[in-house]
Amino acid sequence: GIQVEQSPPDLILQEGANSTLRCNFSDSVNNLQWFHQNPWGQLINLFYIPSGTKQNGRLSATTVATERYSLLYISSSQTTDSGVYFCAVELGRNAGGTSYGKLTFGQGTILTVHP
Amino acid sequence: NAGVMQNPRHLVRRRGQEARLRCSPMKGHSHVYWYRQLPEEGLKFMVYLQKENIIDESGMPKERFSAEFPKEGPSILRIQQVVRGDSAAYFCASSPRYQGDQPQHFGDGTRLSIL
Numbered sequence: 336g337i338q339v340e341q342s343p344p345d346l347i348l349q350e351g352a353n354s355t356l357r358c359n360f361s362d363s364v365n366n367l368q369w370f371h372q373n374p375w376g377q378l379i380n381l382f383y384i385p386s387g388t389k390q391n392g393r394l395s396a397t398t399v400a401t402e403r404y405s406l407l408y409i410s411s412s413q414t415t416d417s418g419v420y421f422c423a424v425e426l427g428r429n430a431g432g433t434s435y436g437k438l439t440f441g442q443g444t445i446l447t448v449h450p
Numbered sequence: 451n452a453g454v455m456q457n458p459r460h461l462v463r464r465r466g467q468e469a470r471l472r473c474s475p476m477k478g479h480s481h482v483y484w485y486r487q488l489p490e491e492g493l494k495f496m497v498y499l500q501k502e503n504i505i506d507e508s509g510m511p512k513e514r515f516s517a518e519f520p521k522e523g524p525s526i527l528r529i530q531q532v533v534r535g536d537s538a539a540y541f542c543a544s545s546p547r548y549q550g551d552q553p554q555h556f557g558d559g560t561r562l563s564i565l
Contacts, residue, residue, distance in 0.1 A: 368554065370556070376558070376559060377558050378558075378559070380553060380555065383552075423493070436483065436505060436506055437483065437495040437506060437508075438483070438485075438493075438495060438543075440492040440493045440494070441492060442491070443492050
């Protein structure tokens with residue numbers, strides 16, 4: 336199956352710092368989503384970004400599908416940004432049609448922002 | 451608009467009992483996905499259903515687990531004769547159709563604890 340690797344596994348920041356989280360995947364994908372799991376365990380949908388660049392406030396994301404990676408940028412980090420950030424992908428149909436529909440998650444990046 | 455609704459939020463069962471987890475998809479969504487998150491891990495796909503059909507159950511354990519999405523009512527994930535290893539967070543997601551061009555929207559999860 337498709338492999339999804341996220342880096343770094345852990346990240347500790349001071350409030351106000353910027354950061355970049357990376358997601359590498361091993362095959363062509365139909366869908367890529369970034370999520371934030373907050374300390375209460377809720378999964379917040381950040382971006383649906385199979386390709387290109389999107390921005391939402393202090394967060395932005397870029398996916399380069401041909402090179403099989405995606406980046407999540409967090410600027411001017413706040414303590415409320417703490418939690419686990421997951422990248423999840425859906426295998427492209429050309430790469431294996433029986434896998435459509437299901438998301439494969441990376442292991443996540445644990446972000447801690449200190450005041 | 452209501453999001454994906456899961457209930458209960460927390461469920462405690464003793465070993466050998468049955469657990470029933472419910473998921474009501476977003477309005478207009480006919481595709482439902484179940485994922486399991488073991489402690490300190492990422493989410494793992496279990497099953498993908500459309501109304502009255504199981505599309506892909508490749509991630510579901512062969513024994514004790516079953517899922518349904520009837521014509522009327524919520525999707526149900528049923529775990530019979532629960533064991534300690536079933537303790538996890540179970541997330542449901544929905545999409546309006548085959549989600550190759552749509553994001554999956556997640557509920558807040560059900561935290562299952564086995565005594």
